[in-house]
Amino acid sequence: MMLIGDPEKRKHTEFLVKFFRSKNDVMKSQDMTEAASNVHKYTSNRDIQFLNREGKTFNKTAYCCFVDGTRVKCSFPNCKGYENKLKWDRGTFYNHMKRCQKKEYKFSEYNVVAFRMNRKKVQVMNVQQLAEYFKEERERQLKIVPSMYWTATAFHKWSMTIPGINGDDNFQTCADAAEFQAKFERTDQTSDWKKCFVVQDSSGLEMLCPDAEAILNMLELHDGDRQRRFIDVYAGTFPVATQKEFVNLFRTPVKERTAVFNNLDMEVSDIREFKDAIGLPKFVRNRSMVNKLKLRNRPMVDRYILITQAGAFTDFHQDFGGTSVWFHMLRGKKTFFLVEPTEENIKKFEKSQEHATETDYWYGDKYGVNIRKVTLEAGQTYFMPGGWIHAVYTHEDAVVVAGSFFDEACISRQLRTFRCEEKIKAGNGNRVAKFLPIHFAYMEQKLLKAVKGAHFFICGIFKNALVLDCNNNGSDMRSLPDKKQTWIIFQELYAFLDEFKKTGGEVTEETLKPSKKALDVQIGIQSRSS
Ligand SMILES: [Fe+2]
Ligand SMILES: [Zn+2]
Incomplete structure (x- = not known):
């Protein structure tokens, strides 16, 4: 030169x-x-x-x-x-x-x-x-995902090679809430939710949400001095700013920016004004596992404000704890890159995480997984069941309200994601703190009764009391259509919690005893009946 x-x-x-x-x-x-x-x-x-x-x-x-x-x-x-x-x-x-x-x-x-x-x-x-x-x-x-130069060059080339969701049965596009509900039921997702849904007109979802500008103003006004961690995307660093300062940074005109910022960490459920102003979609309220349980502590993952500047790329990941997500775009444009969480794809993902951020081992092109992309625009809502491996690119400055929730039709994938997090040693900030107690409570409060109930035949009602025949064999849950799925999940949950129990805390040898007993009785019944 x-x-x-x-x-x-x-x-x-x-x-x-x-x-x-x-x-x-x-x-x-x-x-x-x-x-x-x-x-x-x-x-x-x-x-x-x-x-x-x-x-x-x-x-x-x-x-x-x-x-x-x-x-x-x-x-x-x-x-x-x-x-x-x-x-x-x-x-x-x-x-x-x-x-x-x-x-x-x-x-x-x-x-x-x-x-x-x-x-x-x-x-x-x-x-x-x-x-x-x-x-x-x-x-x-x-060589670095997602640095500025990689994003501006290699990423865009790669993105062109990824097919859209058309023709892939894992993705359903719905004109409105009514079509969403109909398709969800018609494709048998109610008790085994595996497909992703895009709802184009969100008005019928029975959620409550201010517009993007109002959200930004609220962040300045309510708890504006609260410190929030955000991401300097190209530098790969995690600076801290108050809500007010961050909103200010976000509003920097594109022509004056020296960096691209992303904030995926603003949970606002504990700010009263936000809790009042943002109502979760009915779909989520009805399905959330946590809503159905008596819990000492609820995880704080219901309401997030996601604020992202154009040009930000979030690399492949699973949402923490295998939570399912609702994602409502208020402003901007984003493309999701999606990989179905099959066992094979998850294994490859775990492998790729040993070399996180190095392009030589990048999950997007070095592991031969089938990737699809879908672009979301303002007004649309996206529902994604637990476990899906995804990356996100933001084309235009975006304001999003979103929330994570455990879904009882995704328990297997939640457990699988927990194991993955253990394996890749995900940091505490990227995990759901109450994962084990929540799943324990679900087993105890929702499944245990059904398993115990199968131990007895009800012979009749005598003086307003159930008469139970304990000498009878009881029923084999595998042969009862309405109990079969409960038994499968109960077994899986028990084995999982038994593996991750600790001394002290909510999931211990001691607290697992009633479930262990019910499990043994049912296994006994099954061995006699077969
Ligand atoms: Fe995510
Ligand atoms: Zn100049």
């Missing part, structure tokens, strides 16, 4: 670089905004003034170039910068400067001095070093 090869002219460049490297205030800047304002102290837009030996001033021209995340800015005051495609292009930079300064001049790369943050330190470069940095950075980012 020969960008600035002339030794005489290069002296000028070295002079400029040395000049800024000698300025303590510039070099001690914490970020590029601060660096730019410090650099500006020494320059009048593009000239730096010096004193010669006779005390006369003379100018040297310097085109300062600040590389800041996804943008490059010049040294003109209030420069908004241009989109940084990690490539040095003299034409782009010169045209940008012309626009900022509103005049034309002779451009020379020997006048360029570039600045960037390198591990929290300011680095000053000539144009050749800048071009080399961009090249290395492109190569580095291409």
